[in-house]
Amino acid sequence: MKFEKPEILLIGTGAVGSFYGGKLSQAGARVSALCRSDFDAVKKNGIEIKSIFGNLKFTPEITINRISQYDRVPDYIIVATKVLPEIDIPNLIKDAVHPETSIVLLQNGIDIERPVSAAFPSNEIIDGLAFICVSRTSAGKIEHQDYGRIVLGRYPSGKSEKAEALRDLLTRAGVPCEIDDDIIAARWKKLVWNAPFNPISVLAGGANTRGMMESKATYTLIKKVMEEVALLAEKTGHKLPDGVIEKNLSDTAVMKPYKTSMLLDYENKRPMEVEAILGNAVRIAQSMGIEVPHIESLYGILTLSDRQNRS
Amino acid sequence: MKFEKPEILLIGTGAVGSFYGGKLSQAGARVSALCRSDFDAVKKNGIEIKSIFGNLKFTPEITINRISQYDRVPDYIIVATKVLPEIDIPNLIKDAVHPETSIVLLQNGIDIERPVSAAFPSNEIIDGLAFICVSRTSAGKIEHQDYGRIVLGRYPSGKSEKAEALRDLLTRAGVPCEIDDDIIAARWKKLVWNAPFNPISVLAGGANTRGMMESKATYTLIKKVMEEVALLAEKTGHKLPDGVIEKNLSDTAVMKPYKTSMLLDYENKRPMEVEAILGNAVRIAQSMGIEVPHIESLYGILTLSDRQNRS
Numbered sequence: 001m002k003f004e005k006p007e008i009l010l011i012g013t014g015a016v017g018s019f020y021g022g023k024l025s026q027a028g029a030r031v032s033a034l035c036r037s038d039f040d041a042v043k044k045n046g047i048e049i050k051s052i053f054g055n056l057k058f059t060p061e062i063t064i065n066r067i068s069q070y071d072r073v074p075d076y077i078i079v080a081t082k083v084l085p086e087i088d089i090p091n092l093i094k095d096a097v098h099p100e101t102s103i104v105l106l107q108n109g110i111d112i113e114r115p116v117s118a119a120f121p122s123n124e125i126i127d128g129l130a131f132i133c134v135s136r137t138s139a140g141k142i143e144h145q146d147y148g149r150i151v152l153g154r155y156p157s158g159k160s161e162k163a164e165a166l167r168d169l170l171t172r173a174g175v176p177c178e179i180d181d182d183i184i185a186a187r188w189k190k191l192v193w194n195a196p197f198n199p200i201s202v203l204a205g206g207a208n209t210r211g212m213m214e215s216k217a218t219y220t221l222i223k224k225v226m227e228e229v230a231l232l233a234e235k236t237g238h239k240l241p242d243g244v245i246e247k248n249l250s251d252t253a254v255m256k257p258y259k260t261s262m263l264l265d266y267e268n269k270r271p272m273e274v275e276a277i278l279g280n281a282v283r284i285a286q287s288m289g290i291e292v293p294h295i296e297s298l299y300g301i302l303t304l305s306d307r308q309n310r311s
Numbered sequence: 312m313k314f315e316k317p318e319i320l321l322i323g324t325g326a327v328g329s330f331y332g333g334k335l336s337q338a339g340a341r342v343s344a345l346c347r348s349d350f351d352a353v354k355k356n357g358i359e360i361k362s363i364f365g366n367l368k369f370t371p372e373i374t375i376n377r378i379s380q381y382d383r384v385p386d387y388i389i390v391a392t393k394v395l396p397e398i399d400i401p402n403l404i405k406d407a408v409h410p411e412t413s414i415v416l417l418q419n420g421i422d423i424e425r426p427v428s429a430a431f432p433s434n435e436i437i438d439g440l441a442f443i444c445v446s447r448t449s450a451g452k453i454e455h456q457d458y459g460r461i462v463l464g465r466y467p468s469g470k471s472e473k474a475e476a477l478r479d480l481l482t483r484a485g486v487p488c489e490i491d492d493d494i495i496a497a498r499w500k501k502l503v504w505n506a507p508f509n510p511i512s513v514l515a516g517g518a519n520t521r522g523m524m525e526s527k528a529t530y531t532l533i534k535k536v537m538e539e540v541a542l543l544a545e546k547t548g549h550k551l552p553d554g555v556i557e558k559n560l561s562d563t564a565v566m567k568p569y570k571t572s573m574l575l576d577y578e579n580k581r582p583m584e585v586e587a588i589l590g591n592a593v594r595i596a597q598s599m600g601i602e603v604p605h606i607e608s609l610y611g612i613l614t615l616s617d618r619q620n621r622s
Binding site: 200202203204205206207211212215216217218220221222224266279282293294296297298299300301303304305307308309 | 531605616
């Protein structure tokens with residue numbers, strides 16, 4: 001197998017990056033890590049992962065806090081930072097991108113690939129979507145509480161040998177992993193849930209999924225936001241399966257009450273992914289002349305909420 | 312003059328009721344007051360009003376905490392409570408309503424007259440809108456910081472001798488007061504400001520007017536909500552003057568940063584007037600088949616925010 005022990009550079013050792021980086025390392029990949037705030041702790045002690053899949057110690061091959069310290073030729077660069085206007089991904093990774101490097105965007109949101117795709121037009125881009133409850137409890141310490149499935153696919157569409165190689169490694173490490181040839185559709189599908197629940201949980205003053213489902217006017221709003229996401233998906237050529245909205249609603253209704261990741265960010269005064277989750281969808285709609293007033297309303301309030309929360 | 316010294320029963324001694332009750336008393340009206348939480352303090356010491364129009368001590372003719380204690384025949388009952396589903400106004404006032412009693416609704420919101428109008432179909436209803444910054448600082452203590460104008464009019468429309476008599480009294484006490492023969496249009500006009508700014512100030516996590524005006528996506532939302540309010544006004548036969556939205560926006564842009572009353576309610580864990588400000592507008596739109604998705608979005612989040620805040 002060609003990429004049995006691939007050379008991987010992980011950008012960002014937050015909860016999601018550390019978890020999947022750790023699992024890939026466990027499966028035999030040579031995983032180095034670029035850290036920011038947790039550099040000292042990770043350099044000294046590696047990353048401890050408490051997981052329902054089994055606890056794990058992840059010691060990166062090389063732990064760096066500046067990209068120039070990395071002197072290998074990576075088969076993959078896995079970007080696992082948040083998607084925020086102030087994080088310039090192309091600039092952050094450019095010194096490590098080689099012609100044969102695949103860039104994996106393990107990030108939330110819609111239409112987030114554009115800057116990377118524009119900066120590295122001849123590199124393969126692989127999109128990754130993580131369905132996982134995992135959090136960073138302190139520097140270099142990660143706790144994986146629930147789920148863990150990951151979906152990978154070549155961006156903008158099609159097959160990728162290297163995405164498949166990643167899937168094989170993750171599967172070997174016990175992570176449920178699927179390949180999706182229409183990964184943009186998969187992003188829209190994930191956004192069906194994220195676009196209403198993440199923002200509303202914050203804007204309602206801190207609500208969990210049960211609270212949001214119980215209030216009739218809120219439920220109506222959630223459904224309308226989902227309908228607008230499905231409409232955008234369809235109009236951009238990625239029609240979602242019938243019943244996707246009903247399934248999201250009924251699944252959420254039986255979930256144990258769940259605090260969204262955006263609410264955790266808000267409560268911890270961390271920046272929220274406003275543009276990746278809402279702003280890009282609004283701009284796609286505007287560029288195509290599609291009305292998405294409910295998404296636009298959430299966006300109008302969440303931008304201010306985020307701004308207030310940062311200051 | 313027929314109503315030179317009218318007999319008035321004031322329902323609610325919050326900031327707005329106390330202020331205008333006090334000014335009417337100062338002008339010669341015999342004003343009694345039904346209090347709830349402040350009964351002991353008001354009974355003992357009356358109400359102290361610190362005001363930019365001049366400080367004032369307001370001692371009600373009779374101070375009661377149950378309507379059955381009131382044995383007079385009021386020319387006016389002035390309702391100055393909040394508009395909340397749990398406050399049953401008709402039931403609260405019915406023992407004091409006589410055939411000749413005019414019921415004055417000095418309250419916020421749209422379409423709030425319906426229950427009172429249905430319960431007392433042969434009584435005159437006068438609508439009142441207060442444009443004032445006034446707050447209750449402690450039991451029986453009111454502080455009037457800014458503005459103070461009041462608009463009165465017969466509901467649903469037309470002239471009212473008794474509204475004019477109230478205006479004359481208020482004018483005598485130095486309160487700017489106008490009569491509007493289309494008072495429902497005046498309510499819609501006030502809602503142009505209230506519908507966006509009050510909810511968004513709360514939902515954005517506590518924003519003042521300047522913050523709301525500075526964020527581009529928020530400004531867009533504010534404008535769209537205003538447009539929907541103006542559309543509803545027009546469709547219900549109360550077309551607002553041209554330029555009303557631009558004027559609201561430009562006036563707000565030059566105001567000193569202002570914390571909305573709804574935000575003060577939220578921060579003090581008091582119920583918010585969700586239905587009077589948004590819910591009734593949504594229902595009017597639904598009954599007429601008019602789309603108001605931005606108002607609907609605010610409503611969907613604010614109902615939950617209010618619910619969380621009360622519990």
